[in-house]
Structures are given as structure tokens and as C-alpha cells.
Amino acid sequence: MDESRQSSWTGAVAALRKVVPPPALCGFLLLLALIFTVSYVVGAGAGPVAPGMHGSGTSRDGGDGGGGGGGGVDDMGDMQGGHG
Helix, strand or coil: CCCHHHHHHHHHHEEEEEEECCHHHHHHHHHHHHHHHHHHHHHHCCCCCCCCCCCCEEEEEECCCCCCCCCCCCHHHCCCCCCC
């Protein structure tokens, strides 16, 4: 009776080893997550690189973002009213 229990445990352990990834892969993924976490914390602590810098010509609404002199809505300033 002990032999049948032992053989079933051996089969379960063998099946479990096929499902579990190798320890080297787990260690690599853990190291990768640690590096990205440290990188994020350092970047958040440093703050923005160029706070006054605008986008490179694309905007969220799909129009011409106008990073330089495109004359977008934000560049219009305090102009109000019509031409009339």
C-alpha cells in the first residue's frame, strides 16, 4: 500500500516540475522587475527633464500640434471676438 502512495506522489511531483518554470527563469524575471522598479523610482525622483518643452508636432486630437509656430489653439492667447 505504501508503494502505490509513493508512486502517485512521484507522478504528481514529476507533473508539477513540468508546469513550474526553471529557477533561472524566475530569478531573471525577478531581477528584471527589480531593475525596472529602481529605474522608475530614480526617474520619478529626478523629475521632468525639460518641463517647459512642448511636444514634437503631434497632438492628442490628431491635428497639427505645432511645437514651433504652428498657430494652434493654445498659441492664440487672449484673442476673442470676430473680425468684424
